[in-house]
Amino acid sequence: MKKITLLSFIIFNAQLSFSQIKFQKSLPDAVKQASSTKKSICIHITIPVYAKDTKSIIDQADVSSFYNKNFINYKVEMMDSVGRELINKYGVTVFPASVFIDYKQNLIFKTSTGDNTENVLNNGKTALTRKNTGIMLSTYEEKYANEKHSAKLIKNYINLRMEAGIFDNAKLIDEYVDYKTIGELNDPNEIIFILRSGAYAFGKAFNINGLNKTKTDSVFMTLPLQERIDINDRVINNTQNEAIRTKNIAMAQAAMNFTRNTWSDNYNEGSKQSQLKILNYYKAVKDTANYYPQTSYFVDQYYMRVNADSIRFQDPSILGKMQSKVPTFNQPSPSNANIPDLLNNAAWDFYILGTRNKLYLSKAFLWVKRAIDLKQNFQYYDTLAQIFYRMEFYDEALINQNKSINMAIEVGTSTNIIESLKSTGQKIKDRKL
Incomplete structure (x- = not known):
């Protein structure tokens, strides 16, 4: 009888062992195993232990058996440093997540892990299908580089890029519309595809979509609020980034005009x-002839006129009512509580762009002084000190830098930042800043 009991205990333990996924100790180990076995890698990005526990799902016998058989597995917590690197690399936004890659670390498929056995198994099956059929971003990058282009190729390529979190597809969508007729592009699904791709504002694809503006607007408004916001952001960001890259003022103005339009009747x-967009363009391309005077007007107009009470007191009920009135396809504007930071940043931008014009330095001085009046912050005193130094008020510069250092120590700022502040202080003292 005892022998039978012992045997049952051994069998139970064998089953328990079999019901767990075998995880590699590190990603390099997983890559090495994948390279030798020709299997894909599944990176299981987990949520912290104090959150909802999903381990019971992937530890179920049928799940673990499937993943052990078909994948090399590696597990990392989302808050771990390696986890954060992988999240950034593969654009993961939903957790817990399953990220499937090949041994070259090319993305195959990424998705939420799921909350039941069927979801987890289907994720793995989808990844296997993607790899076997070549529906991978890396594969389509090669296809696009080496094969004859077509609407189908470009559409699949764009969809895989968007799935991977890459939304800079404006040039691709401009090429895509060349392969389609106006009638085909009038289809609601095509309109949504063009919208999601992030076309350049008032570019080829954007304008073709606008040929039937009433229908495009109608289709756009069927999308969820957050997706409409995301689409507008893609259009603006892609247009402005290309304008900066090519130093194209016309594209910068297109981004500016599109931004204004998204606010409708506000x-x-x-x-x-919209003014912020063109100012960011001038700053990025170092067009200081336009940046300094236009920023001076903008900051005085929008930030210096805000009264202290509106900054120091934010009634949640009032703020909630205000935000509820924001147009349904717009990003809410920064709250007044951000004004001190915006004033400091504007002053710092003037400083780092290198101006020695006393008028502009005086503007920067007034902005950061106003920021300090509204909120005490060691970074503001650091900005003020360096502006004083540029204006050749060396004693005032050193006094304010010491204030910055003492305040940083008082609030428990990191050692590296404090040492950096002290280094600046020494340079001020030595007249070598």
Whole structure:
């Protein structure tokens, strides 16, 4: 009888062992195993242990058996340093996540792990199908580089890029519309595809979509609010980034005009946000002849006029009502609580762009001084000190830098930052800043 009991205990333990996924100790180990076995890798990005536990799902016998058989597995917590690197690399936004890659670390498929056995198994099966059929971003990158282009090729390529979190597809979508007729592009699914791709504002694909503006607007408004916001952001960001890359003022103005339009009847906010776009362009391309005077006007107009009470007191109920009035396809504007930071940043931008014009340095001084009046922050005193130094008020510069250092120590700032502040202080003292 005892022998039978012992045997049952051994069998139970064998089954328990078999019901667990075998994880590699590190990603390099997983890559090495995948290279030798020709299997794909599944990176299981888990949520912290104090959150909802999903280990019971992947530890179920049928799940673990499937993943051990078909994948090399590696597990990392989302808050771990390696986990954060992988999240950034593969654009993971939903957790816990399953990220499937090949041994070259090319993305095959990424998805939420799922909350039941069927989801987890289907994720793995989808990844296997993707790899076997070549529906991978890396494969389509090669196809696009080496094969004759077609609407199908470009559409699949764009979809895989978007799935991987890559939304800079404006040039691709401009090429895509060349392969389609106007009638085909009038289809609601095609309209949504073009919208999601992030076309350049007032570029080829954007304008073709706008040929039937009433229908495009109607289709756009069927999308969820957050997706409409994301689409507008893609259009603006892609247009502005290309404008900066090519130093194309016309594209910068297109991004500016599109930004204004997204605010619909909220003209004041639309004007403010659109001006910010053109100022960011001037700063990025170092067009200081336009940047300094236009920023001076903008900061004085929108930030210096805000009263202290609106910054220091934010009634949640009032703020909630205000935000509820924001147009349904727009990003809400920064709250007044951000004004001190914006003033400091504007002053710092003037400084780092290298101006020695006393008028502009005086503007920067007034902005950061206003920021300090509104909120005490060691970084503001650091900015003020360096502006004083540029204006050749060396004693005032050193006094304010010491204030910055003492305040940083008082609030428990990191050693590296404190040492950097001290280094700046020494340079001020030695007149070598």
